Amino acid sequence: MPKVSQSPVDISPEFVSGCIAQVLQYEELGSTNLEALRLAKKGALSGTVVLARRQTRGRGRLDRTWESPEGGLYFSLLLRPPSSAPLSLLPLTAALAVASALEDYGVPARIRWPNDVLVDGKKAAGILLELETAPDATVVVIGVGLNLNVDLSMLSAEIRGQAVSLAQYCGHPFDDHEVLGVILRRFSEFYGMFCAGQSQRLRSGWIEKSDTLGKTVRIQTPEGPVEGAAVDIDANGFLLLLLPSGIVRTVTAGDCLYLREGR
């Protein structure tokens, strides 16, 4: 049995800049998000990154599981954002950072609302934001799972059909630390805009990379499905849907399924 290290290695020096304070690398964790939330309770710095080579209980959006075999990039970033900034923009900010980082490698990445990063129409990365609100401050954990060097045959058949592995797409493996560094630098850049209240700049950046606007979609909201043409996002990152009735409805959360191109 290989020995699984539970104590992290501090690999901060190559990453500390912008909003990044430290990077802790684990061999294996249940979930990097859970570990980051645990560290937050113990007072970890804003800008702490928890990285794992694999996860045994990776968490996805809407209570789903995030399959996390070796080869993927799995990390969570703990932040204590200023209370003035609209938190609903953070998942879109994170997606913008990941998509921009992939474009830095020449990979054409698009964003499916709110924060799935697609390459070639398939999911390359998913983002899960979890909040811990205390009377004095809000802690946000942004978890990113990127199918970097994942061998898709390691994923279940259901997930495999919707996923893309960057190594398989590009025909060569990637250096995980290098890619993490590029994503964190991009994130710091956009997080600076977020903290400065530059919502419109983030909104424009997201729109430029949107895969969703212009399509007719079905959003599975907590209250039930809503169908309409995705026409815009607002300054909070909420999706504006033009319903068949002609009414424009603001959708704040949900799973996005494409029905067709155009209205």
Ligand code: BTN
């Ligand atoms: C999604 O469902 O699309 C979001 C998936 C988020 C997965 C990442 S992997 C790193 C971090 N730790 C987790 O348990 N989940 C997130």
